[in-house]
Amino acid sequence: MKNNFIITEKYKMPGEEAERRVWAKIVKDFSGNCCLAYWRYPMFLKVGEKRREPDILLLDQKLGVVIIEVKGLKIEQVAAIDGHRWSYVDFYEDFGNPYEQAENHLFSFLGLTDRKSTLRRRVAGRAVVALPNITRKQWQAKGFDQQLSNPPILFKDDLSGDIQQQLKTVTAVADGDPLDDGKWQDLCHVVGATSVLRVQEVPSVEKIVTKSDAINAAKERVMAMDIEQEKAAKQIPEGPQRIRGIAGSGKTVLLCQKAAAMHLKHPDWDIAMVFFTRSLYDIVIDLIGRYISHFTQGEVIYDPDTSRLRVLHAWGAKGQPGLYSEACKQHHVTKLTPSTVGHQGSPTELLVVAATKFLDQLDLQGRQLEGMFDAILIDEGQDLVVDEHLKREGRQSYYWMAYHLCKDIPVPQTSDMFDKGIKPDNKLPLRRLIWGYDEAQCIEAPVIPSAAEVFGAENSTLMMGQYQGGIKRSIVMQRCYRTPGPILVAAHAIGMGLLRGEGMISGVTNQRDWNNLGYEVEGKFLTGQQVKLWRPAENSPNPMSELSAEPSMEVAYFHSRTEEIRDTAARIVADINIQGLKPSRQILVVILGNKKFDYLDMNSDIEQLSTALRQAGINFYIPSATKVNELKPKYPNTDPNLFWYENAVTIAEVNRAKGNEAEMVYVVGLDRIASLEASISARNQLYVALTRAKGWVRLSGLQGFSLNDEVNTVIAAKGVYEFYFNKKPQRDISDIELTPEWSEVSQGLDDEFDNLVVDLFYDDVEAPTLSYELFDSARVIVQPLFSWPKRKLAITETASEKNRMEKCGWSVITKAAVLRKPSLLKNKFK
Numbered sequence: 032m033k034n035n036f037i038i039t040e041k042y043k044m045p046g047e048e049a050e051r052r053v054w055a056k057i058v059k060d061f062s063g064n065c066c067l068a069y070w071r072y073p074m075f076l077k078v079g080e081k082r083r084e085p086d087i088l089l090l091d092q093k094l095g096v097v098i099i100e101v102k103g104l105k106i107e108q109v110a111a112i113d114g115h116r117w118s119y120v121d122f123y124e125d126f127g128n129p130y131e132q133a134e135n136h137l138f139s140f141l142g143l144t145d146r147k148s149t150l151r152r153r154v155a156g157r158a159v160v161a162l163p164n165i166t167r168k169q170w171q172a173k174g175f176d177q178q179l180s181n182p183p184i185l186f187k188d189d190l191s192g193d194i195q196q197q198l199k200t201v202t203a204v205a206d207g208d209p210l211d212d213g214k215w216q217d218l219c220h221v222v223g224a225t226s227v228l229r230v231q232e233v234p235s236v237e238k239i240v241t242k243s244d245a246i247n248a249a250k251e252r253v254m255a256m257d258i259e260q261e262k263a264a265k266q267i268p269e270g271p272q273r274i275r276g277i278a279g280s281g282k283t284v285l286l287c288q289k290a291a292a293m294h295l296k297h298p299d300w301d302i303a304m305v306f307f308t309r310s311l312y313d314i315v316i317d318l319i320g321r322y323i324s325h326f327t328q329g330e331v332i333y334d335p336d337t338s339r340l341r342v343l344h345a346w347g348a349k350g351q352p353g354l355y356s357e358a359c360k361q362h363h364v365t366k367l368t369p370s371t372v373g374h375q376g377s378p379t380e381l382l383v384v385a386a387t388k389f390l391d392q393l394d395l396q397g398r399q400l401e402g403m404f405d406a407i408l409i410d411e412g413q414d415l416v417v418d419e420h421l422k423r424e425g426r427q428s429y430y431w432m433a434y435h436l437c438k439d440i441p442v443p444q445t446s447d448m449f450d451k452g453i454k455p456d457n458k459l460p461l462r463r464l465i466w467g468y469d470e471a472q473c474i475e476a477p478v479i480p481s482a483a484e485v486f487g488a489e490n491s492t493l494m495m496g497q498y499q500g501g502i503k504r505s506i507v508m509q510r511c512y513r514t515p516g517p518i519l520v521a522a523h524a525i526g527m528g529l530l531r532g533e534g535m536i537s538g539v540t541n542q543r544d545w546n547n548l549g550y551e552v553e554g555k556f557l558t559g560q561q562v563k564l565w566r567p568a569e570n571s572p573n574p575m576s577e578l579s580a581e582p583s584m585e586v587a588y589f590h591s592r593t594e595e596i597r598d599t600a601a602r603i604v605a606d607i608n609i610q611g612l613k614p615s616r617q618i619l620v621v622i623l624g625n626k627k628f629d630y631l632d633m634n635s636d637i638e639q640l641s642t643a644l645r646q647a648g649i650n651f652y653i654p655s656a657t658k659v660n661e662l663k664p665k666y667p668n669t670d671p672n673l674f675w676y677e678n679a680v681t682i683a684e685v686n687r688a689k690g691n692e693a694e695m696v697y698v699v700g701l702d703r704i705a706s707l708e709a710s711i712s713a714r715n716q717l718y719v720a721l722t723r724a725k726g727w728v729r730l731s732g733l734q735g736f737s738l739n740d741e742v743n744t745v746i747a748a749k750g751v752y753e754f755y756f757n758k759k760p761q762r763d764i765s766d767i768e769l770t771p772e773w774s775e776v777s778q779g780l781d782d783e784f785d786n787l788v789v790d791l792f793y794d795d796v797e798a799p800t801l802s803y804e805l806f807d808s809a810r811v812i813v814q815p816l817f818s819w820p821k822r823k824l825a826i827t828e829t830a831s832e833k834n835r836m837e838k839c840g841w842s843v844i845t846k847a848a849v850l851r852k853p854s855l856l857k858n859k860f861k
Contacts (some may be wrong), residue, residue, distance in 0.1 A: 035258050036061075038070045038500035040267040040296065049103030050086050052190060053161045057089060057099075060194045065092040067219060067258075070500075073265060073292040073326050076135055082295065082327065085136040086161075090218060093209045095155030096140060097198055099185070100133035102162055106169040114180050130182035133158035134204060139328055141205055146226065149217050155207030157198065161185040219256040223264075224288065227321045243611030245579035246694055246726065252574050263506045264288040267296065269440060269498045270461030273412075273480070274506045275468060277548055278522070278722035279513025282467035283690070286408045287315055289465070291322035293406055294340040295331070300405035302340045305354045305433070307379070307414040308690040310654065310674035312351070315342050315410070345415060345429070346382050348671065354407070355386060355429075358436055361403055364392055378686075383417045387428040402438030405463060409433065411690065412468035416478040416485075427478075430466070430485040437462035459490050470764050471526055471537075472689065472719050479764055509549035509570055513692055514722045516571030517583040520750045523548075526718030527760070528708075529564075529752050530744050535760035537711050544765045556756045565751045575694075575726040583727055586701075586742055588734040595731050596636060599697050600643035602729065603680060606695055607649060614649060615675050619693035620682045621720040623700035623732075625713070636699060637682050638662060650679035654687045685716045694726040701732025701742070708738040711762055 036058045054070050061068065067090045075082040087099040110118040115131040137158045144150040160182050162170070167186040170176055183201040185194065210218060220226070236248040263274060264285045276282040283306075290304045304315055319340065320333035335342050347353020347366070359366040367373075367385040374384040393400065409415065415429045423431065439460050470479045478484060483491035497503045511519050524530060527538035539545055540556035549570035554562040576583045589595040599620065606612040620640065624633045641651040641662055655671045656664035659679040674691050675681055681693075698720045707713040721728055730742070745752075 035067045036070075037068070037262050037265060038502070039073065039265045039292070040071060041269055041499045041502070047103075049161075049163045050101045052163045053099060053101050053185070054087060056190050056194050057087060061089070061091065064195075065215065066090060066094075067222065069222075069265070071296075072222070073295060074136060074140060075295045075327050075331075076132075076139055077330065082298070082331075083132070084296070085133065088136075088140070088222075090222060092215045094195075094198060095157070095203070095205075095207050095210075096137065096144075096218075097157045097159060097201075098133045098137040098140070099159050099161050100129045100136075102127070102129055102160065103164055104162060106165050106173065109165075109173070109175070112175055112178055112180075114178075115182075129160045130158060130180075133160060137204065140222075142328065143221050143226075143325075144218065147217050147221060149214055150221070152205075153207050153214065154205065154210070154218065155203045156205035157183070157201045157203050159183045159185055159198065159201055163187050163190055216255065223256055223261050224322065224325050227288075227318075227325050228284065239578055239580075241609070241611045242579060242581060242606065242695065242726065245575055245581075246612075246617070248578050249574050249726075255569070255572070257510050259506070260285060260508060260510070263503075263508070265292060266500075266502045267293055267406075268463065268465065268502050268504065270463065270504070271434070271493060272463075272465045272502075272504055272506065273468070273482075273494055274466070274508065275470075275547075276508030277511055277519070278469055278472060278719070279511040279519070279692075280469075280508035281512055282469070282508065283311070283315070283410050284318060285508070286410050286465070286467055287318035288322050290340055290406075290408050291319050291326065291333075294338070295323065295326055297405065298339070300339065301403065303354055303404045303407045304340065304342050304410070305345055305407060306410040306690070307345045308411060308687075309344060309348075309671040310687070311410070311690045312342065312344070312672045314690070345409075346385070351672075354433065354436070355382065355389070358400070358403070358432060359389060361401060362389075362393065362398070364389055379414055380417055380421060383415070383421055383427070383429050386432045387421070387423045390423060390428060390432060400432065400435035402462075403436045405438050407433050407437055407464050409464070409466040411472075412466035412480050413470055413473035414689075416473070416480050418478065424487070426487045427480065427485050430464070430480065434459070434462055434464045434486070437464050459486060459493060471523070471715060472722075473715060507547040509547055511549065511571050512573060513725050514571075515573045515576040515583045515724070515726065516566055516568065517576050517750055518721055518724050518728050519571055520566050520752075521584055521745050522718045522721035524745045524748075524752055525721075525742060526714045528714065528741075530741055530748070530754055531708075532741075533709075534758045535756075536709065536714055537760050537762040537764060539765045540756075540759065540763055541765055554756075558757060560756055561753060562756050563751070563753045573725070579726065581727055584721075584730070584746060585728075586730045586739075586746060588701075588732060588739055590734060592632075592636065592700075592733065593639065595699060595733070596639040596643060599699060599729075599731065600640060600647065603644065603697070604647045604649065612695055613678075614680045615652070615677050617694045618680050618697075619688065619691065619695070619723060620680065620697045620699060621688050621723060622682065622684050623698060623716055623720060624684065624703040625707075626684060626686075629700075629703055632703070633684060633700070640682060640699070644680060650676075652676040652679035652681045654681065654683050685719050688723055689719055692723050692725050694724070696720070696724040696728045698728060698730045699732075701730055701738070702736055703732075705732065705736030705738035708736070708741075 038054075050070065057068055069088045071084050071086065072088040073084055074088070075084050085098045086101040089097040089099065091097070104119065104122060108119050108122045110120045112118070115128045116126055117129060118126045137156045141154060141156050144154045145152065162184055165186055167188050170184070170186065175181070185197060189197050236244050236251070239245050239248055260281065267289070274282060274285065286304065290302055293300065294302055304319065306315060316333075316335050319342065323331050323333045333340075343357065344351060344353040345355065347356030356366050367388060369378070369381045372381050372385045372388070374381055376384070416427050422428070440463060466480060468480050482494040486493055494504045514522070528534070528536035529538065539548065542552045542555075545552045545564055550564050550566050552562065552564045554560055556562060587595075587598065589598065603618060603620075606618055607614055612618055622633050622636050626633065637653070641660070644651045645660060650659040652659050652675065653661060653664055654674045655669045656673070656676075657668055657670055659676050674683070674687065698717070701717070704713045704717050721730070732739070
């Protein structure tokens with residue numbers, strides 16, 4: 032692991048410039064090392080009345096752990112030193128204990144490493160004070176070097192030398208040896224707070240015989256650190272941020288860690304953690320509580336009822352406030368409920384219509400939304416978007432409401448590290464709305480929550496580039512930690528219809544986006560061309576498929592539903608009695624189907640399966656029931672937050688199963704998807720169901736459907752898919768933010784031209800390889816999008832002019848169209 036330097040937040044505080052200079056030196060001198068460094072790592076100890084994190088935390092495989100406390104003092108500001116207490120004049124504080132503070136942070140962090148048996152008392156630790164505005168000579172002239180408590184100090188002089196050598200000469204306050212690769216990975220997991228996710232120690236497994244053995248063996252495995260995910264979890268953006276992650280990539284965990292760190296860094300902030308699935312309440316509260324406890328060494332206990340970090344459902348219910356209901360309360364607007372919203376549709380549509388009416392009412396009254404939160408984090412963002420006919424003024428109403436419920440950020444809205452120096456051209460003030468999503472899990476509306484979709488066409492470039500400090504506006508999480516590789520790739524292949532004879536149903540159609548999803552690709556998505564794609568093992572680190580002799584994914588077809596249900600029940604009995612699985616949280620049954628059309632059949636499946644389980648002496652649980660073995664829970668004797676019940680197997684339909692997971696998942700009723708095999712929504716149901724699995728999945732349905740052959744072909748391919756691309760899918764979920772003008776124009780282009788646009792935007796093709804004819808056709812298409820005189824783009828056919836355009840013109844004209852920056856073209860073709 033090299034060159035991993037993480038700035039957790041862009042600061043505007045006293046001493047920042049001093050910290051920046053020390054940080055820059057650390058980055059420069061340690062860039063060739065196997066190391067990991069943080070500017071403001073979220074480890075909070077109480078210092079006076081406040082909790083403070085270390086200025087710089089450096090982990091180095093050879094050096095160990097180094098904590099650096101930076102003070103931007105000038106020599107005349109240090110009035111006196113008495114032991115560890117320093118007195119200041121004309122400084123933002125009157126006194127401090129910089130070395131003691133660094134030492135306390137060091138011992139606190141080493142306390143975390145001691146919890147890991149492989150690291151206990153084996154990690155070297157150093158605490159250092161940095162004074163980048165004071166020379167060694169100035170310090171000595173005042174006699175401070177003669178103090179008995181004179182600590183290790185990095186002076187201004189040291190920043191011009193080799194800081195690595197300087198730190199090596201510092202006496203370690205905790206002894207240790209250079210770390211081998213295994214111990215280094217363990218140390219990275221300590222700093223990444225992965226121990227938070229382990230509820231209890233697991234028994235050591237000598238031989239894997241049962242599924243239970245494989246589960247325990249998998250928990251002992253240490254996965255390599257995902258540095259991009261670590262950055263996303265620890266960094267706080269200066270404005271909006273979107274996080275695109277495939278199922279099982281850890282979006283919920285990441286957002287909870289981000290919310291906890293944000294809350295501890297800024298205890299005066301009002302923060303909302305928002306989600307759509309009611310059963311996530313307890314999960315989110317538990318995760319946030321664990322992270323807060325971890326980052327404060329147990330000194331702070333999270334209380335969701337009193338904390339300024341609030342856990343809110345997207346809508347809100349009786350006794351449990353939601354973002355929408357709190358907005359209505361704050362603005363004195365009557366809150367609508369699903370029964371009073373005046374619309375027939377899905378739960379998502381009802382909520383979005385309620386948000387639309389809320390915004391409409393404020394407009395009619397001539398009022399604007401008041402900022403209620405310093406930050407809003409949204410999980411399951413794909414569940415809060417609707418089709419075009421339900422949008423409000425070309426925007427997604429719920430997101431528009433959430434964005435305006437965020438307060439303006441009281442810092443300069445600057446972004447100095449944009450791709451190719453191009454800054455987003457948007458008309459919105461920056462506010463801290465952060466949303467995570469997986470468009471493949473969007474069952475109801477096949478819409479991607481992109482910037483243009485969420486904020487309107489005029490803000491289509493809002494999420495491009497990055498904030499200062501390298502904090503990205505858009506993040507892609509390509510690793511899947513939950514679902515084993517064989518199941519995930521099959522879920523993608525079936526969900527998108529990659530091997531469907533009539534062509535893909537939905538999916539991405541460029542190499543860049545497949546790479547972002549964690550796949551390797553050979554070939555181009557051009558009509559008639561062959562494409563080959565597969566998923567490298569490192570992007571699916573779940574080891575269950577290699578630990579267990581049981582197949583990761585099985586499929587079975589039956590003559591009747593009764594036969595299918597009996598087989599499922601018998602296998603569940605064997606999983607519990609022979610394989611050692613626990614009924615609750617380790618086994619999940621997902622019933623496929625559309626409740627609007629298949630309601631009676633789905634209820635019949637649940638009734639048959641629950642009866643079969645009870646006859647075998649196994650309890651079943653229907654989500655929202657208040658007790659086990661209750662087939663049809665009825666309001667008010669329900670709890671919508673409940674999904675699991677101790678010692679009972681949960682049986683749920685897909686919408687209720689979202690956000691949950693189990694080691695063994697049974698997916699029943701494939702034929703109900705097969706009868707609608709050309710439906711994006713139906714295939715997304717199947718994708719969601721399959722990706723609930725942490726270990727194994729068994730898919731079953733009735734015989735006689737063409738989709739069965741496709742599923743068999745997918746499984747037989749063993750994760751390497753080769754197919755001929757014959758047409759664009761119904762829905763292209765490529766992650767390129769095109770302006771509406773360019774999107775409209777590109778619909779009329781052939782596949783080759785369209786792919787070149789995407790490749791050029793991502794610098795996947797060198798401009799000189801493109802022909803003058805293609806460039807000239809692009810000019811003709813793009814020119815009408817802009818308003819300057821045509822003579823500005825006059826093109827002569829001289830050899831030199833052709834050569835110049837082939838070298839730079841294609842890339843410039845494409846990016847100008849995509850980024851809506853006509854000035855780029857003007858400058859090139861004057």
